Amino acid sequence: MSAAALAALPLQTHHRLRKLIACGDPVDVFRAIAAGQRVTGGIDERVWHAWRNVAGLDEVMARRCGEHGISVVCSRDDEYPTSIVHDREAPAVLFYRGDLSALRRRRVGIIGTRTASLSGCNFARTLGRDLALNDVAVVSGLARGIDVHAHRGVCDVGTGAAVAVVACGLDVVYPPEHELEWDDVARRGVLLTEAPPGTAPETHRFPLRNRILAALSEVLVVVESRARGGSMITVREAMKRDVTVMAVPGSPHAPVSDGTNALLKDGCEPVTDVDDVLVALGLSSGSSRRGADMREAPTPAERGVLAACTTRAVTVDEIVMTIGIPVFEAGVLLGRLELKGWVQQVNGWWEALT
Amino acid sequence: MYAAVSSSTLHGVFGAPITVEVHIGHGLPGFSIVGQPDEACRESRDRVRAALLCSGHEWPNRRITVNLSGDGEKKGGATADLAIAVGVLIAEGKIEQGAVDHLAFVGELGLDGSLRATSGIAPLSYSARAESVVVPMVSVHEARIAVGDRAIGVSTLRQVCAVLAGGEPWPDTGIAPHRVLADVPPDMADVMGQENAKFAMEVAAAGFHHVLMVGPPGAGKSMLAHRMPGILPRLGTAESFETSMVRSAAGLPAVNPPSLVPPFRAPHHTSTTVSVVGGGSPVRPGEISLAHNGVLFLDEMGEFAPSLLDALRQPLEEGEVRVARARGCVTLPARFLLIGASNPCPCANEMVTSCTCTPQMRHRYLRRFSGPLLDRFDIRINLARPALSGMVTAEPGEPSAAIADRVSAARSRAVERQGAPNAMIAPHLLERHAPLTQAARDVIEARLTRGDLTARGYHRVRRVARTIADLRGDHAVVEQEHVESAIAMRAELTGR
Numbered sequence: 001m002s003a004a005a006l007a008a009l010p011l012q013t014h015h016r017l018r019k020l021i022a023c024g025d026p027v028d029v030f031r032a033i034a035a036g037q038r039v040t041g042g043i044d045e046r047v048w049h050a051w052r053n054v055a056g057l058d059e060v061m062a063r064r065c066g067e068h069g070i071s072v073v074c075s076r077d078d079e080y081p082t083s084i085v086h087d088r089e090a091p092a093v094l095f096y097r098g099d100l101s102a103l104r105r106r107r108v109g110i111i112g113t114r115t116a117s118l119s120g121c122n123f124a125r126t127l128g129r130d131l132a133l134n135d136v137a138v139v140s141g142l143a144r145g146i147d148v149h150a151h152r153g154v155c156d157v158g159t160g161a162a163v164a165v166v167a168c169g170l171d172v173v174y175p176p177e178h179e180l181e182w183d184d185v186a187r188r189g190v191l192l193t194e195a196p197p198g199t200a201p202e203t204h205r206f207p208l209r210n211r212i213l214a215a216l217s218e219v220l221v222v223v224e225s226r227a228r229g230g231s232m233i234t235v236r237e238a239m240k241r242d243v244t245v246m247a248v249p250g251s252p253h254a255p256v257s258d259g260t261n262a263l264l265k266d267g268c269e270p271v272t273d274v275d276d277v278l279v280a281l282g283l284s285s286g287s288s289r290r291g292a293d294m295r296e297a298p299t300p301a302e303r304g305v306l307a308a309c310t311t312r313a314v315t316v317d318e319i320v321m322t323i324g325i326p327v328f329e330a331g332v333l334l335g336r337l338e339l340k341g342w343v344q345q346v347n348g349w350w351e352a353l354t
Numbered sequence: 355m356y357a358a359v360s361s362s363t364l365h366g367v368f369g370a371p372i373t374v375e376v377h378i379g380h381g382l383p384g385f386s387i388v389g390q391p392d393e394a395c396r397e398s399r400d401r402v403r404a405a406l407l408c409s410g411h412e413w414p415n416r417r418i419t420v421n422l423s424g425d426g427e428k429k430g431g432a433t434a435d436l437a438i439a440v441g442v443l444i445a446e447g448k449i450e451q452g453a454v455d456h457l458a459f460v461g462e463l464g465l466d467g468s469l470r471a472t473s474g475i476a477p478l479s480y481s482a483r484a485e486s487v488v489v490p491m492v493s494v495h496e497a498r499i500a501v502g503d504r505a506i507g508v509s510t511l512r513q514v515c516a517v518l519a520g521g522e523p524w525p526d527t528g529i530a531p532h533r534v535l536a537d538v539p540p541d542m543a544d545v546m547g548q549e550n551a552k553f554a555m556e557v558a559a560a561g562f563h564h565v566l567m568v569g570p571p572g573a574g575k576s577m578l579a580h581r582m583p584g585i586l587p588r589l590g591t592a593e594s595f596e597t598s599m600v601r602s603a604a605g606l607p608a609v610n611p612p613s614l615v616p617p618f619r620a621p622h623h624t625s626t627t628v629s630v631v632g633g634g635s636p637v638r639p640g641e642i643s644l645a646h647n648g649v650l651f652l653d654e655m656g657e658f659a660p661s662l663l664d665a666l667r668q669p670l671e672e673g674e675v676r677v678a679r680a681r682g683c684v685t686l687p688a689r690f691l692l693i694g695a696s697n698p699c700p701c702a703n704e705m706v707t708s709c710t711c712t713p714q715m716r717h718r719y720l721r722r723f724s725g726p727l728l729d730r731f732d733i734r735i736n737l738a739r740p741a742l743s744g745m746v747t748a749e750p751g752e753p754s755a756a757i758a759d760r761v762s763a764a765r766s767r768a769v770e771r772q773g774a775p776n777a778m779i780a781p782h783l784l785e786r787h788a789p790l791t792q793a794a795r796d797v798i799e800a801r802l803t804r805g806d807l808t809a810r811g812y813h814r815v816r817r818v819a820r821t822i823a824d825l826r827g828d829h830a831v832v833e834q835e836h837v838e839s840a841i842a843m844r845a846e847l848t849g850r
Contacts, residue, residue: 115712315738316550316842327553328826331842332835339800347568347698348736348845 002030003074004065005058007093008196009033010050014091014208016043021074021092030058064197068171069186070095083107084215087241091194091212097170102137102161102189106281109139109217109238111231112146112224117256118313118344118351120224121149123248127221128153130274132160133289136281137189139163139217141209142182143230144175146223151181154188162189163216167209169199192216207233214238219280221271222247225259232259244280246271251312295341305333306342306352313349355379357444357451360458361437362482363422363429364474366637366677366684367603369481371458372424374434376441381417387438389422392430392636401432401463402439409467409511414446428681430636432462433472436488439463439511440518453518457506458482460497461490467511473605476500476598488514494527496608499598539584539615542754547740548574549751554735554843556757559585560764561821562775564670564692564730566655568845569737575695579651580618582693584754586649587762588614593647596687600646604639617648619690623657631665633677637684642669645690655694656722663727666692670730694731696723732777732814736845764824776821781813788820793834801841815840 003026007017023029023039032039034055038048065072073079074093081103084090108131110124128138128150138154140147142164154160164185166174170193173179185191194212195205210230214220214237222245225231238245246269250257264270271277274290298306308319319330334350337343343350357376362369372389385399398420403413420438422429437459443449460478462470469490479487480500487505489497494507507527508514516522542552551567555578558565567575589597594612601617602608621630621641632640642650652658669675673689699716711719728734768776772787779787790798798815801807807815816832818840823829826836 315736317547317738317740320549321547327549328822328835328839331550331553332838335797335838335841339797339804345845348738 001058001062001065001072002026003093004061004072004095004196005030005054006033007072007095007194008057008061008198009054011047014089014194016047018075018092019043021076026074026076030054061196064171065095068197069097070170070197071097073100081216084212087215089211090215094192094194095170095196096190096192097186098188098190100190102163103216105135105137105161106283107137107139107163107216107218108277108281109213109220109234109243110146110150111141111213111220111222111234112150113226113229113231113256113259114143114145114147115256116145116149116224117254118346118349120146120248120250120256122344122353124149124223125153125156127223127271127274127277129156129160130290131277132157134274134278134283135159135161136278136283137161137163139165139213141213141230142166142178142185142191144178146231148178148181150223151185155181155184160188163192164190165192165209165213165216167193167195167205168201169193169195169197171197172200174201206230210234211237214243215241217243219244219246219277221277222260222263224248224250224256226255227258227262229259235263244269246277246280248272298337298340298342301329302333302337302340302342305330306337309343309350310352313346313351315348316350319350355445357441359437359441359444359454360482360484361434361460362458362478363424363427363433364431364478364603364636365427366632366686367474367477367600367639367643369474369477369479370425370427371481371483372422372429372434374437374441375421375423376438376445377419377421378414378442378445379417379419383415383417385418385420387420387422389420389424390426390428391422392428394432395422395429395434398432398435398438398463401435401465402442404465405435405463405467405511406439406442408465409515411443411448411515414442418442418445428636431472431474433460433474433478435463436461436469436511436514440514443515443519449515449518456485458484458487459514460487461493463511469509469511474603476602476608479505480599491525491527493608495610496602499595499602499608499610499612539618539754540581541584542581542752542757543750545574545577545581545751547751548578548737551578551735551737552751552757554733555582556585556761557818557821557825557843558582558691558693558733559587559757560761560776560825561732561768561817562691562777563732563818563821564694564777566694566696566728566731566734567737568696568698568734570697570739573737573739575737576620576651576653579620579649579653579693579695581754582649582651582691583616583618585757585761586616586691587758587765589616589647597647600639600643600687604644606644617645618651619645619649620651620653623652623654625658625662627659627662627665630662631669632675632686632688637677637679637686639686640675642666642675642688642690643686646687648690649693650690651693651695653695655696656719660722660724663722664724667726667730692730694723698736729810729814732818733843734845735843760825764821767824767828768821776817776824779817779820784813784816784820788816788823789831790816790819790837791831791833794819794832794837797834797837797841806841807844811844815844818843 124146132154140150154162162185168174210233214234220238247260247263248271304323308322359374362371462472471492475493475496476499479497491507491509497505506524598612619641630641669688675686675688677684699711700719701711819832819836822839823832823836
């Protein structure tokens with residue numbers, strides 16, 4: 001637990017942590033620091049001052065990790081994931097729940113905005129599901145919006161493997177409503193962070209998290225992103241590392257697709273279904289498996305309504321106007337389609353599910 | 355020496371008869387009023403004295419005691435002024451006691467002896483225990499709503515004396531009905547598009563269901579709400595009487611003959627709780643009582659004080675407001691149809707996709723509606739701005755009159771069946787009044803399993819489905835499509 005204690009030192013950064021881990025066995029390094037020794041150069045006097053009274057931190061960390069089932073791995077260990085061991089900015093210490101072997105699978109990152117559109121979320125979910133069906137692990141940040149929907153897609157498949165990189169300590173669930181998904185990832189794969197237990201989701205930690213996410217992905221798919229935002233940071237980190245970045249095309253009118261459309265213009269490969277991603281991974285697309293459509297077929301009357309809301313989200317009024325049926329009937333048919341899983345509604349806007 | 359004159363006093367929206375006793379006796383000159391008068395009532399002393407002097411009477415420089423005997427409650431307001439002045443004149447011997455035995459007097463006096471209008475003339479005259487009620491001439495049409503030709507209008511105290519002491523006839527009060535409000539509510543045909551919302555309004559009007567409209571500014575939320583009275587069934591005699599009583603008690607201009615259009619009240623979101631719910635001292639009816647038998651429209655519902663919205667829950671449940679005081683409880687009628695309107699989020703952008711709010715902002719905005727209040731809305735609909743192109747080419751919508759006909763037919767079916775609109779069916783009576791077909795049951799079952807419906811939502815859907823069935827003809831049993839249509843009117847407020 002000395003590695004954990006080194007990560008949890010006050011004023012710690014990933015640069016300093018890498019220097020400390022490079023000095024030698026974490027146990028010795030921590031003992032030396034606790035004894036007041038300056039084990040390496042290039043660290044501020046102010047920081048050494050802050051590290052004077054850290055004795056016992058290793059025991060605190062051991063207890064916290066134990067309580068929440070958190071394991072620790074440092075870059076000197078054999079178990080440290082080989083996929084990022086050569087990364088120049090790799091975190092020297094990783095905290096994780098679950099099984100690191102998930103990182104030995106083929107990995108595709110699915111990222112996107114937190115304020116995603118309905119169709120964006122649905123696409124993420126379908127892609128997550130289809131990747132899981134083809135034995136590819138899905139890497140995401142478990143944030144609201146695209147991230148969590150991609151993960152839910154993985155969960156739709158019994159055998160899907162998931163990798164999530166989060167920004168805060170593993171005992172601090174953020175966003176709080178995703179608690180179930182956190183446990184789920186730990187069960188199906190691995191939940192990773194470089195932040196020691198108890199770390200709050202501070203703003204500056206998210207871009208740092210994004211670099212790990214980018215480093216762990218072999219292919220990074222951006223489903224929806226505004227022109228600026230966390231997803232674009234991940235994209236930059238991925239490009240630095242020569243990770244293939246792919247983007248899902250969106251309407252030029254939709255602000256949530258500004259970022260992805262810009263990526264496509266810059267030459268990123270488009271993704272419209274799972275085959276595109278499999279080809280980028282060098283897997284054969286011919287034998288790809290897709291989720292079978294288990295939905296009950298719509299009746300002819302329902303098909304008319306379904307067609308009216310296929311291209312974009314529409315209101316009941318628009319459906320009534322375009323196909324000329326009474327409001328009463330439109331409500332009834334939309335309800336039936338919703339129950340069968342063909343359409344979805346948010347705040348009065350109806351959209352067909354692909 | 356002694357006189358007794360009938361009058362009445364106002365408690366909330368109901369009058370209570372009182373007897374004004376006046377005694378003039380020996381002792382130190384003085385004038386006191388006993389019998390729990392409130393502040394305004396105690397000021398009667400000065401008004402009555404000035405009014406008598408201005409009307410050509412001497413002020414008796416003896417000990418004058420006035421007792422307001424009634425139901426033991428506090429007597430409020432200046433409505434007993436006239437009765438006190440008449441009482442003093444009788445006790446002085448200027449008027450015979452016998453001349454007032456069949457009369458009650460209600461009205462405030464000015465210092466010059468003229469009679470002024472006060473609020474509550476209708477309920478006051480209604481409750482007075484006498485053959486005829488003497489009221490200020492300006493309010494006589496208001497009194498006539500309650501007591502018809504038994505109301506006598508007079509303009510001054512001098513006139514009253516001339517009749518009671520001089521044997522002159524009562525002044526002619528005229529018979530022309532008095533009307534101050536236009537009786538034509540705005541028409542639904544003015545609303546372009548919004549067919550879904552109009553249908554929801556029709557269902558709400560038929561079943562007296564409360565409606566919540568969520569939509570961006572410019573979607574036509576308040577336009578639709580203002581047109582609700584035009585599609586609601588006309589008020590019956592008893593209902594319009596109640597409404598007139600409340601208007602009178604609140605001091606609003608009277609309409610005689612009473613309007614049969616249900617009232618529409620739209621308090622601003624900065625209104626205080628007391629002005630909306632009722633209260634104060636003396637207790638005055640608030641906006642929700644003025645909306646009795648009609649529509650209460652809360653625009654920008656999220657902007658109202660949370661305590662105010664919570665205070666609406668009890669009246670919504672019980673159809674009346676109870677204002678509790680140390681000395682007892684005043685009950686005000688408040689059976690209204692609540693229409694709430696709100697933006698979907700603080701940025702109020704039209705489409706889900708162009709919204710710039712973070713999920714937290716939206717969540718915080720919608721959290722202002724407390725769950726228990728949201729539960730009262732049987733119908734919740736989302737509105738979008740109508741397409742501009744549609745506004746130019748669209749034919750005018752269906753007129754209110756046509757919708758009102760269907761609404762009335764549906765409402766009579768409901769009243770015939772259970773004696774009340776469908777929104778008031780108690781949960782345990784749903785099985786009797788709104789039985790479901792097996793297919794309808796299956797749909798509800800599926801929705802419950804999916805988590806689309808909660809237990810409370812389940813009852814709401816069944817009531818609304820009952821109304822839809824009533825609107826669509828004579829259905830003894832609620833069918834599948836009625837339930838499906840009712841479910842379509844339950845938009846969730848999501849913070850997604």
